[in-house]
Each structure stands twice: as structure tokens, then as C-alpha cells.
Amino acid sequence: MSFQPPTDRRDITALLRIMRDLRNPEGGCPWDLEQDYRSIAKYTIEEAYEVVDAIERDDLGDLQDELGDLLLQVVFHSQMAFEDGKFTFADVIQSICDKMVRRHPHVFVQDGSELAEGRDADGVLQAWEDIKAAERAEKGQDKTRILDDVPVGLPALVRAVKLQKRAARVGFDWPEAGQVLDKLSEEIGELTEARSHKGADAIEDEFGDILFTLANLSRHLKVDPEKALRRANAKFTQRFSAVEDSVDASGRGFDQHSLDELEGYWQRAKASD
DSSP states (O other): OOOOOOSOOSSHHHHHHHHHHHTOTTTSOHHHHHOOHHHHHHHHHHHHHHHHHHHHTTOHHHHHHHHHHHHHHHHHHHHHHHHTTSOOHHHHHHHHHHHHHHTOTTTOOOTTOOOOOOOOHHHHHHHHHHHHHHHHHHTTOTTSOTTTTSOTTSOHHHHHHHHHHHHHTTTOSOSSHHHHHHHHHHHHHHHHHHHHHSOHHHHHHHHHHHHHHHHHHHHHTTOOHHHHHHHHHHHHHHHHHHHHHHHHHHTSOGGGSOHHHHHHHHHHHHHTO
8 A cells, every 4th residue: 555645745734644644554654653652752852952953053944854853753743642542733732822822921811811911031931930830730730749840851951950940949049159159169079089988879979969060050150051061062073173183184193192282282273263
């Protein structure tokens, strides 16, 4: 059995049809048919990061393609849910539309209610969190612990910031960045001690405390830690490529250079940034 692809491919119904055909037990794609929510979850995460990468590179053409790849993941999950009799893609659309209207009372009027007063960006974020808390209460989730609904599957650095933001909402927070810096110095001292007197588990534990404190510091400095680290990665890649060019130009391999020579190449690359 074979399928004719849709001719008009500028509408979401075309993508829904393609995914339905790919998952059709009679003539569909064997790989797509083998997948389940868990098996494609990693691809959903990868596609989200590739969207971010295209944005960071300011490549709008690539962004168009990557957004399509990310949309495919939504359609894929929705098709499997439809097959399981759980929900449809239309249900997904309705859910997010309802949520966006509900959480923007300063923009949308509902059920005859008055438009909420305008807020600045920080006020909007706070209102968003308050509305989320009210939604949890309506679902009978108001008895959950404060940190319970911070997703475990987030990248660890992102989750650290979210955990700290949630704790800060109830006053569990350092008042200023200087105190976090003091805490960072304390944690570095504990790592130094662990290296001298303790085993690998203790070293890993203290290293984790340092990363967690750095995440906290990023929040106080209003720095996105993921963005900052991506920037540092890009900077390292650029400078190391320059070092590699210098090694190639010397006619000697890396193993024939001293660390001081390589450091000299690095400093030259750094000066040319």
C-alpha cells in the first residue's frame, strides 16, 4: 500500500496527514511505527536546542527549518496520543489557546470580566505564576510541595534556576548577589578540602554545590546561564580553532608543542577577538 503526498503543503492539515500516513500499520514507515513517547522524547529535546542554535547564529533560514522539525515533534506525539484514544492535535491547540487567554487577563477579556490593569514585564511574570498556582489549586494540586512541579527532565542548569526561583517566591533567597558570591567562595573552599581529604563522591557533591551556587548567582545578576555558557563555548571554539591554525602553520603537531607555546597561541587568538 502506498500514499499520495498532499499537494498543498502550506497548511497544518498536510503535516497531520503525512504523520498519519507514516504511522499507518498498512504501508507506513517501519521506523515511525516503532516509536513511542519515550523513544522520541530525546529528539524533541534535540530539536528545541537546534531552534536555539539557529537563533544564536542569527540564521533565519535555518530557523524556519528547525521550527518545522520542532513542530513535527508536536504532531508526532499528538498522533500517537490520538491512536491511544487520549487526545488529538486539535485538543493540543485548544489547550494552549485557553491557557494563553487565561494567563493574560491584562490583554483578553473573558466572561464579562473587566480587563486587568496593565503591568510591566516583571508584573506579568508574577501574575503568570499566581495564575499557575490557582490552576493547580483548582485541580486539587494545592497540597503539593513548592518544588514538586519543576520538571525533572529539564537540563540540570535550567532546573537549578527554576528551583531557586520557586524557593525565592516564599522568601528563601539571598537578598543580594554579594552574599551569593560569598557562598560561592565557601563552596570552592569545601571542594578544595574534598580534593585533599575525601573521595570521588564527595568531590562530585561539592562540585555540584558550586554549579548550583553559580546558577543562583546568574539569577541575581539577571544572566541566563545557558546563554552565557553557550557564548563561552562559542568563544572557546573560535579561539581553539585559531590555536589549531597556528599549530598547522608551524609545521609541527600538538604533541610537538609545549604548553607554554600553545598558551602563546591562545593569547594571540584572544587578543584578536
